[in-house]
Structures are given as C-alpha cells and as structure tokens.
Amino acid sequence: MTKIVAVEVHDVRFPTSLSLDGSDAMNKDGDYSAAYVILRTDDVDGLRGHGFTFTIGRGNDICVLAAQRRAEPLVGRDLAEVTGDLGGIYRELGADSQLRWLGPEKGVEHLAMAAVMNAVWDLAAREAGVPLWQLLVGMSPAELVDVADLRYLSDVLTRDEALELLQEMAPGKASRLAELRATGYPCYTTSAGWLGYSDDKLRRLCSEAVEAGYGHVKLKVGASLEDDVRRLRIAREVLGPDRHLMIDANQVWDVPQAIEWVQALAGFRPLWIEEPTSPDDVLGHAAIRRAVAPIGVATGEHGMNRVLFKQLFQAGAIDFCQLDAARLASVNEVVAVYLMAKKFGVPVCPHAGGVGLCELVQHLSVFDYVAVSGSLEQRVTEYVDHLHEHFTDPCIVRDGHYLLPARPGYSAELKPDSVLEYSFPHGTYWSKGFPA
Amino acid sequence: MTKIVAVEVHDVRFPTSLSLDGSDAMNKDGDYSAAYVILRTDDVDGLRGHGFTFTIGRGNDICVLAAQRRAEPLVGRDLAEVTGDLGGIYRELGADSQLRWLGPEKGVEHLAMAAVMNAVWDLAAREAGVPLWQLLVGMSPAELVDVADLRYLSDVLTRDEALELLQEMAPGKASRLAELRATGYPCYTTSAGWLGYSDDKLRRLCSEAVEAGYGHVKLKVGASLEDDVRRLRIAREVLGPDRHLMIDANQVWDVPQAIEWVQALAGFRPLWIEEPTSPDDVLGHAAIRRAVAPIGVATGEHGMNRVLFKQLFQAGAIDFCQLDAARLASVNEVVAVYLMAKKFGVPVCPHAGGVGLCELVQHLSVFDYVAVSGSLEQRVTEYVDHLHEHFTDPCIVRDGHYLLPARPGYSAELKPDSVLEYSFPHGTYWSKGFPA
Numbered sequence: 001m002t003k004i005v006a007v008e009v010h011d012v013r014f015p016t017s018l019s020l021d022g023s024d025a026m027n028k029d030g031d032y033s034a035a036y037v038i039l040r041t042d043d044v045d046g047l048r049g050h051g052f053t054f055t056i057g058r059g060n061d062i063c064v065l066a067a068q069r070r071a072e073p074l075v076g077r078d079l080a081e082v083t084g085d086l087g088g089i090y091r092e093l094g095a096d097s098q099l100r101w102l103g104p105e106k107g108v109e110h111l112a113m114a115a116v117m118n119a120v121w122d123l124a125a126r127e128a129g130v131p132l133w134q135l136l137v138g139m140s141p142a143e144l145v146d147v148a149d150l151r152y153l154s155d156v157l158t159r160d161e162a163l164e165l166l167q168e169m170a171p172g173k174a175s176r177l178a179e180l181r182a183t184g185y186p187c188y189t190t191s192a193g194w195l196g197y198s199d200d201k202l203r204r205l206c207s208e209a210v211e212a213g214y215g216h217v218k219l220k221v222g223a224s225l226e227d228d229v230r231r232l233r234i235a236r237e238v239l240g241p242d243r244h245l246m247i248d249a250n251q252v253w254d255v256p257q258a259i260e261w262v263q264a265l266a267g268f269r270p271l272w273i274e275e276p277t278s279p280d281d282v283l284g285h286a287a288i289r290r291a292v293a294p295i296g297v298a299t300g301e302h303g304m305n306r307v308l309f310k311q312l313f314q315a316g317a318i319d320f321c322q323l324d325a326a327r328l329a330s331v332n333e334v335v336a337v338y339l340m341a342k343k344f345g346v347p348v349c350p351h352a353g354g355v356g357l358c359e360l361v362q363h364l365s366v367f368d369y370v371a372v373s374g375s376l377e378q379r380v381t382e383y384v385d386h387l388h389e390h391f392t393d394p395c396i397v398r399d400g401h402y403l404l405p406a407r408p409g410y411s412a413e414l415k416p417d418s419v420l421e422y423s424f425p426h427g428t429y430w431s432k433g434f435p436a
Numbered sequence: 437m438t439k440i441v442a443v444e445v446h447d448v449r450f451p452t453s454l455s456l457d458g459s460d461a462m463n464k465d466g467d468y469s470a471a472y473v474i475l476r477t478d479d480v481d482g483l484r485g486h487g488f489t490f491t492i493g494r495g496n497d498i499c500v501l502a503a504q505r506r507a508e509p510l511v512g513r514d515l516a517e518v519t520g521d522l523g524g525i526y527r528e529l530g531a532d533s534q535l536r537w538l539g540p541e542k543g544v545e546h547l548a549m550a551a552v553m554n555a556v557w558d559l560a561a562r563e564a565g566v567p568l569w570q571l572l573v574g575m576s577p578a579e580l581v582d583v584a585d586l587r588y589l590s591d592v593l594t595r596d597e598a599l600e601l602l603q604e605m606a607p608g609k610a611s612r613l614a615e616l617r618a619t620g621y622p623c624y625t626t627s628a629g630w631l632g633y634s635d636d637k638l639r640r641l642c643s644e645a646v647e648a649g650y651g652h653v654k655l656k657v658g659a660s661l662e663d664d665v666r667r668l669r670i671a672r673e674v675l676g677p678d679r680h681l682m683i684d685a686n687q688v689w690d691v692p693q694a695i696e697w698v699q700a701l702a703g704f705r706p707l708w709i710e711e712p713t714s715p716d717d718v719l720g721h722a723a724i725r726r727a728v729a730p731i732g733v734a735t736g737e738h739g740m741n742r743v744l745f746k747q748l749f750q751a752g753a754i755d756f757c758q759l760d761a762a763r764l765a766s767v768n769e770v771v772a773v774y775l776m777a778k779k780f781g782v783p784v785c786p787h788a789g790g791v792g793l794c795e796l797v798q799h800l801s802v803f804d805y806v807a808v809s810g811s812l813e814q815r816v817t818e819y820v821d822h823l824h825e826h827f828t829d830p831c832i833v834r835d836g837h838y839l840l841p842a843r844p845g846y847s848a849e850l851k852p853d854s855v856l857e858y859s860f861p862h863g864t865y866w867s868k869g870f871p872a
Contacts, residue, residue, distance in 0.1 A: 026533060029533070029534075030533070056533070058534035059534060059545070062544065097463045101463065103542075108538050109498075151690070152714040155690065155691035155723065256590055256591055280747075284588070
C-alpha cells in the first residue's frame with residue numbers, strides 16, 4: 001500500500017520584471033512566480049505529484065503558507081484512497097469551514113486549493129501512467145460528473161443534464177482524438193504585445209508570429225489611447241486583414257470608459273477585448289458586450305470560481321471564456337465550467353502564459369474538444385513563449401498548435417535545479433542580491 | 437513630527453467552538469479570531485492605531501502574514517501625511533500590483549487590507565481626539581468622496597452624483613445626531629438562535645431577548661427542515677405576532693433548494709432570509725428574491741467588495757445590505773457601499789458579532805443615519821453578546837439600541853491581557869494545550 005508521506009511547498013520566483021516580459025496596463029513589473037507543491041509518496045519508484053498556482057511575485061509566500069495548511073490532511077493518506085475518489089478528496093479539503101471563511105472559494109485560499117489539487121491530479125495521472133488529458137478522456141460520464149464541483153450550479157446545470165451532455169459526446173471521441181494527434185490544438189501568441197515593448201520590437205515580434213504560423217496575435221492596451229492606436233496600426237499592418245488581432249486591457253477601465261476606449265479602437269477590428277474592467281463585474285461585462293459588438297468580450301483569468309462563470313454565462317456577458325487552470329480549484333472546478341460553457345454555447349479559450357500555465361491548459365483543451373464541446377470553432381488557447389525551460393515536460397508548439405502531451409501527469413513538474421536556483425529568498429539566484 | 441515606527445500583527449483566537457456560540461449550518465465549530473494590527477508611533481503620549489479582520493480560526497495566521505506584508509509601506513511614514521490623506525494611503529496600499537494579483541480585492545488579501553486600513557482609521561480618529569463616527573460626520577462631502585473608493589462604480593455612481601447625495605443630506609445632520617444621542621441606534625440580537633443550542637435554551641434566550649427590549653431576533657436555519665420548523669414555531673410563539681423574526685442559512689443551499697426551503701418556512705413570516713446561497717451569486721439572489729417575496733433577501737457578510745454590492749443593487753437582488761466592516765477594505769470601501777445603497781434605496785443593516793464587529797459597525801451606522809441615508813426605516817444593526825469583555829472600549833447596548841461611542845478611535849483596541857492570553861499558539865490559554 002502506497003502512502004502520501006509528505007507535502008513540500010516551494011516559493012519559486014523568476015525575475016521577469018527585469019525584461020518587462022508580462023508587462024501590461026495593470027501589472028507593470030511582475031516577477032512570475034509559482035507556489036509549487038510536491039506530494040511525496042513512499043512508492044519505491046519515487047512516484048510524486050506536482051502542482052502549483054501562479055502569482056506575479058510579492059505574496060507568493062502567502063500562497064505557500066495557505067497551500068501548506070490546505071494540504072495537511074493529505075499526509076499519511078493511502079494513495080489509492082485519494083486518487084480513487086478525486087471528487088471526495090476535493091470536497092474534503094474544501095469543506096474545512098474555518099478556512100472557507102477566508103474566501104469562500106476565492107483569493108489566496110482558492111489559489112492554494114488549486115495548487116494542492118493540481119498536484120493531486122498530477123499524482124493520479126502519473127499513477128495511472130497517462131497524461132492528464134488521457135485520464136480525463138478515459139473517464140465515463142458518471143465518473144466525470146462525480147469529480148466535477150456542481151455545488152451552487154443546479155439552477156443552470158443539474159447532475160442529470162451534465163451526464164446527458166457528456167453522454168451525447170461519446171460518439172466521435174476517437175475520431176476527434178485522432179484529429180488532434182495529427183494537427184495539435186490551435187493556439188495564439190501573446191509574446192508579441194507586452195506593453196513595455198518598443199514599436200520596433202512589437203513590429204518584429206508580430207512578423208515573427210506570422211512567420212511561425214499564428215493566425216491570432218494579442219496586444220496589451222489601456223495605458224494610453226494614443227499609444228494603443230499607434231501600436232494597433234503597426235500590428236494590423238503586419239498581420240494583414242485576415243489574421244485575428246485581440247486586445248487586452250487587464251482590468252484598468254470602469255465600464256463607461258471601457259466602452260468609449262474600445263469603440264475608439266474598433267477600426268482595427270479586434271476579435272475580442274479582454275478584461276475590460278473588474279473581473280468581478282458580471283453585469284458590467286454584459287453592458288460592455290452589448291455596446292461594443294461585434295467586437296467580442298473575453299474574460300476569465302481572474303475569474304475567481306465557478307459561481308462567477310455561471311453568472312457570466314447567464315447574463316450573456318462574454319463571447320470567450322478564459323478560465324485559468326491555477327486560479328480555479330483544479331480539474332474539479334474546471335470540468336464544471338467546461339460543462340456550463342457547453343450548455344451556454346460559449347467557447348473556452350483558456351488563459352495561459354505565466355509560469356507553467358501553458359503546460360496545464362494544453363491538457364484541458366484536448367479534454368474539452370474530445371469529450372465536452374466537440375468543436376474547435378472560435379477556440380484558440382493562449383501560448384506565451386517563456387519559462388518553459390524550467391519544466392521537465394514542457395509543452396511543444398508547432399505551426400500555431402499545441403502538440404499533444406505524451407508523458408504521464410499534468411506536465412506540472414519544475415526541474416529540481418530551477419527550484420533550487422529561483423527559490424525565494426534563499427535560492428542561488430535571489431541570494432546573490434538581484435533586485436526583487 | 438510624529439512617525440509610524442512599527443507594525444505589529446497578532447494572531448488572536450478565542451475558543452468559541454467549545455460552547456457552540458456562533459454555530460450555524462455552514463460553520464459548525466468556529467474559534468472566533470482576529471488578525472489584529474497595531475500601528476505604533478513615536479508620539480510621546482503613546483498614540484497608536486488598532487485594527488483587525490475577523491476569521492473563525494484556522495487560517496488566521498495566513499491573514500496575519502498578509503497584513504504584515506500589506507502594512508510594510510506604512511513604517512517610517514510621517515503620521516500627518518498618512519492621516520491627512522486617507523484616500524491616498526488607501527490607494528497606495530491597494531495599488532501594489534503583485535499583491536493585487538492574489539485577489540484582486542477579495543479573500544485573504546482583502547481581509548488583510550481591511551485589518552490594516554481599520555488600524556489607520558482608528559489612528560486618524562485618535563489623533564483627531566474623536567470617535568470614528570464623529571470624524572466621518574465632520575468631513576465635508578468633498579472630503580468623503582475623496583476617501584471613498586469609487587473605482588469600477590462610475591456606471592452607477594459618479595463622483596458628482598456622490599457629492600450631490602451627500603450635500604443633500606447636510607441639512608438635518610445636527611438634529612439626526614441629537615436624536616441618536618437620545619435613543620441610540622436600533623439593533624437586533626443573534627445570540628438566541630445559534631444552531632447548536634437546544635430547544636429549551638432557544639426558548640429561554642428568545643424570552644430574554646423580548647425582556648431586554650429587542651424587536652428583532654434572528655435564528656440560524658438550513659441544516660434540517662424539520663428542526664427549522666420546530667425551532668421557528670418556538671421562536672414565533674415567544675416573540676408573538678408583531679416582533680420581527682429573521683432567518684439565516686449561511687450559504688448552504690443551491691438556488692432552487694433555497695426557494696423551496698424558504699417557502700416551506702413562510703408561515704412563520706420571517707422578515708428576511710439571510711445568505712440563502714453562495715455570497716458571490718448576484719443573479720441567484722435576484723432569483724430567490726423574486727420567488728420568496730414578500731420575505732426579504734439579505735446578504736453581505738461575505739460580500740467580497742464594492743463591485744459585488746454594486747451588482748446586488750443593480751440586479752435588484754437584495755432587500756437588506758449587510759456589509760461587513762472587516763471584510764470590505766475599511767471605511768474607504770464601506771463609504772462607497774453606503775453611497776450606492778442610498779442611491780438604490782436599499783437599507784444597510786451591517787453584519788456584526790464575531791470578534792469586535794459590533795464595536796466597529798456602531799460607528800458606521802451612526803455615520804449612515806446622520807450623513808448618508810437620513811433614515812432608520814427598515815434599518816437594524818446586528819448585535820451579538822460575546823467577546824466584548826476583551827475590548828478596551830466595548831460597545832454598549834440598552835433596550836435594543838447601540839449607545840453612541842464616546843471615546844476617540846474606532847473602538848478596535850483589544851486589551852493587552854487578552855492578546856497575551858489568546859495569542860495563538862503561544863499565548864497562556866493555548867499553550868496549556870486546550871483543543872483548537
């Protein structure tokens with residue numbers, strides 16, 4: 001009998017603020033970071049689970065502490081009991097009413113829950129010897145509905161409806177999977193358009209994106225309208241009329257300002273405006289969407305939990321759902337959001353980038369196409385080309401498509417050397433006194 | 437020139453789980469706790485500021501760490517600069533984009549912001565030598581609008597509208613204040629109805645509430661419909677037909693279940709159903725409200741920020757707004773919610789109880805009546821009779837009314853002996869090995 005014998009949580013921070021990678025109108029100088037969980041077992045072959053949540057620097061230590069507290073009940077547990085009831089362990093960890101008070105189901109506590117449960121799912125997939133997407137695709141509709149967190153959702157999706165949705169998609173799973181094996185899953189790049197980049201760098205990166213086969217490029221906007229007009233003109237020029245251009249304001253506007261600003265950029269025909277205002281403002285997003293159509297509204301990277309997504313769907317507030325694999329409470333909550341998105345006919349285009357988010361979402365997108373939505377229409381998953389070198393099983397992108405991950409697990413394992421180097425504040429990088 | 441020279445944050449936990457005080461359908465065994473902030477100055481007379489957020493036990497340490505991090509920029513500051521621009525310091529502390537990522541404006545980070553800014557407001561009121569309510573009542577409309585956090589609210593309340601609302605209330609301030617000095621501010625008691633109490637204890641406590649002059653009594657519901665029917669029958673019997681009975685489900689239901697359960701209790705004519713479902717579910721509360729009228733819907737103690745309250749108002753989702761003084765980011769955000777409530781005509785009945793929440797909200801209710809709403813209709817502030825003995829300036833309730841606090845500050849100071857005894861885990865109480 002294999003047991004979980006220890007939980008380690010590491011505060012790993014990469015000094016991305018030095019190069020302004022990741023700079024936008026709200027977040028000018030993030031140090032991309034992970035509160036990184038390792039679940040150790042007494043398995044003789046060294047079976048472990050790895051998971052994380054993503055932060056942008058200060059406060060990563062707070063998530064580390066929260067993940068340590070949240071993971072405590074896992075220590076000493078029989079592995080088969082945990083991985084054999086992935087809905088049960090999720091509900092057990094989430095049911096601590098004292099910790100629940102600190103949210104509920106939002107903020108630091110929910111990020112920590114994501115980190116811990118991501119490690120549990122990685123462990124389950126490794127134990128099964130398959131990539132996470134394959135574990136999910138192989139589950140029956142009843143098994144999937146058991147792991148999905150449907151609490152507070154029954155006014156839009158009952159358990160029976162969820163079962164029915166999944167059962168209807170059973171035919172064609174094999175052919176959709178074969179299709180993805182051949183082509184990969186479509187993605188877009190945000191690497192071109194960070195706000196801190198010069199016009200020349202923007203032009204060069206847009207050209208490189210076109211050459212690399214991307215049909216979609218995203219730019220950050222919202223700091224200066226004049227700059228945005230100039231930068232969008234450059235991007236549209238390089239992309240030509242047919243490729244898609246998306247814009248992302250990272251929550252800097254109030255609702256009336258968002259409408260005005262986006263209308264001023266409409267001539268560049270953006271596919272979507274992302275995070276135009278507070279991520280909590282369901283009714284605000286709905287108002288913006290009505291005002292800026294046919295430009296779409298996208299949000300979700302700060303979508304705090306499934307109850308928020310339920311309302312975004314109910315209110316007709318978004319055209320694109322950008323769930324985040326390290327902010328929602330792992331696969332249990334992510335599956336629930338995919339099921340609701342299917343019912344409401346909203347395409348899910350997961351948020352990625354950061355540290356390791358691309359590694360996670362590639363699994364989710366495969367699962368969505370094969371088992372839930374069965375559609376690639378208007379679906380494109382984010383890809384940002386940095387920090388992949390720190391992962392033992394980095395994602396691979398070719399011609400604007402994620403190739404299917406092949407190794408067991410959730411692709412969430414950081415290289416031990418990277419953890420040693422970038423642990424904050426005592427790793428070899430930070431202890432040299434580089435600026436935080 | 438006086439400076440802020442140090443920030444202390446204490447993890448103070450009271451063993452309330454031993455007596456089931458505070459037990460409800462969601463929170464069965466809370467240990468009422470405070471992440472307690474002291475801002476020390478170099479003032480020769482020992483001027484300090486005190487503030488806290490409230491939690492129910494585990495995780496209080498996480499809030500302590502978050503408050504320490506959030507308060508760091510205050511150390512070394514000129515006191516006059518901080519208390520002379522209470523809007524500016526709020527925006528400065530809130531603008532840390534790396535910490536913002538962990539919310540934004542919700543969960544642990546927002547609780548920590550509440551704790552820190554509550555201490556700043558306590559310090560400002562003490563420096564001015566007046567109770568907090570008097571500091572607020574004495575501010576001009578322009579000063580109040582400057583401290584209020586109106587970000588993300590301009591689609592329902594512009595700065596100019598806020599100014600106008602406040603200016604319209606200037607006449608009559610003196611007479612409203614005189615009225616409160618004579619009568620106090622009306623409150624209701626929750627002490628009678630915790631879920632863990634026996635029928636006999638419930639009956640006795642309801643009788644005592646009637647004798648003590650309360651016109652409103654609140655009971656916890658939601659664990660068992662059969663029990664609820666029996667307990668509400670007892671309460672209604674003791675209260676008679678004319679006093680108000682409120683019920684509180686603490687988020688245990690999905691939307692359809694909430695509607696069904698409340699309709700089954702309608703015969704006992706509750707004034708409101710409190711927290712029928714997820715506190716994040718604006719549209720769910722609106723649906724429940726439509727279905728259970730004329731029973732009112734109340735929520736807010738887990739209302740994470742002003743953007744949520746904006747939507748509760750916009751959607752017509754609530755009859756009573758129960759903002760929380762230690763979950764919203766202190767007076768800056770609380771004032772914004774009061775202004776919106778005024779515009780939408782929704783009475784604010786603040787959540788209290790816990791540790792020291794009664795001490796805080798008495799100030800806010802006075803401010804609301806004198807300077808914002810000018811009305812007592814349908815307004816009644818929560819009161820729970822425990823843990824007041826740990827405060828240096830405890831609230832005083834007579835005949836179902838809070839008497840106006842008279843001492844300088846926000847009544848947020850814990851007795852030093854209580855901090856020593858109940859600090860977790862090394863205070864004299866906990867180090868004896870009592871159960872956590």
